[in-house]
Amino acid sequence: MNNMVLVITGAAGSGKTTLCKYLCEHYHLPKVVTHTTRAPRTGEQNGVDYYFENDASFARKHFLESVHYAGAQYGSSMEGLQAAWQKAPLACIVLDTKGAVEYLKQLGNQVAVLFLTIDVGPNSSEALRKRMEARGDDPVKIKMRVKSAEYARDQQLPSALVGHAVVIKNNELKQAKQQADQFIEQLLAKLQ
Ligand SMILES: Nc1nc2c(ncn2[C@@H]2O[C@H](COP(=O)(O)OP(=O)(O)O)[C@@H](O)[C@H]2O)c(=O)[nH]1
Numbered sequence: 001m002n003n004m005v006l007v008i009t010g011a012a013g014s015g016k017t018t019l020c021k022y023l024c025e026h027y028h029l030p031k032v033v034t035h036t037t038r039a040p041r042t043g044e045q046n047g048v049d050y051y052f053e054n055d056a057s058f059a060r061k062h063f064l065e066s067v068h069y070a071g072a073q074y075g076s077s078m079e080g081l082q083a084a085w086q087k088a089p090l091a092c093i094v095l096d097t098k099g100a101v102e103y104l105k106q107l108g109n110q111v112a113v114l115f116l117t118i119d120v121g122p123n124s125s126e127a128l129r130k131r132m133e134a135r136g137d138d139p140v141k142i143k144m145r146v147k148s149a150e151y152a153r154d155q156q157l158p159s160a161l162v163g164h165a166v167v168i169k170n171n172e173l174k175q176a177k178q179q180a181d182q183f184i185e186q187l188l189a190k191l192q
């Protein structure tokens with residue numbers, strides 16, 4: 001196979017961004033930077049974390065797929081993916097579960113999916129909220145997000161990804177990284 005894209009998906013606060021950063025650094029994977037109309041969080045950089053857009057600039061882009069998530073728009077382009085593949089045969093992207101399903105539909109066996117979750121029993125949703133707080137998110141934004149349909153939806157693996165996604169419980173980051181390492185090594189071997 002020539003090129004593949006690793007899609008990291010899962011609940012808000014489950015550690016998608018953290019794991020993507022780790023894998024990109026450790027395996028020199030190019031990250032596909034996506035576009036959003038949400039405001040940057042403290043420390044986020046335009047062109048690195050996201051391309052930050054307004055509604056008008058977002059509307060002018062040509063997206064492979066785009067979604068509404070908790071009151072903002074997000075979208076990813078084929079050009080972004082092709083640019084990443086110019087650098088290396090395995091690229092990485094962070095998407096909501098709707099985007100992950102769409103990637104699988106459009107790109108088939110060029111897509112590998114990692115679904116992140118946490119499982120601390122009935123308090124798992126609360127644990128995710130605490131992680132968003134610890135990340136420094138605006139409390140008003142956290143409230144909005146937790147109430148959104150997308151937040152509830154992304155806590156479960158969608159049926160379209162069953163049998164396609166590798167599920168990793170990120171209760172402990174060290175263990176989650178080890179499981180992701182195994183998965184990446186299999187993918188890199190496939191691409192050789
Ligand atoms: N479908 C899709 N989802 C995206 C895209 N970019 C980011 N997302 C997802 O949008 C959701 C909200 O992202 P963000 O506001 O950064 O919040 P976070 O999940 O708490 O870090 C997350 O599930 C992201 O993975 C995109 O281009 N397409």
Ligand SMILES: Nc1ncnc2c1ncn2[C@@H]1O[C@H](COP(=O)(O)OP(=O)(O)O)[C@@H](O)[C@H]1O
Nearest residue numbers: 012013014015016017018131135170171172173
């Ligand atoms: N296993 C873990 N245990 C505790 N905190 C974690 C763990 N994994 C990630 N975090 C922290 O939780 C917060 C949310 O992680 P992040 O990667 O931003 O999630 P996502 O991109 O899925 O919303 C961050 O502050 C991150 O440092």
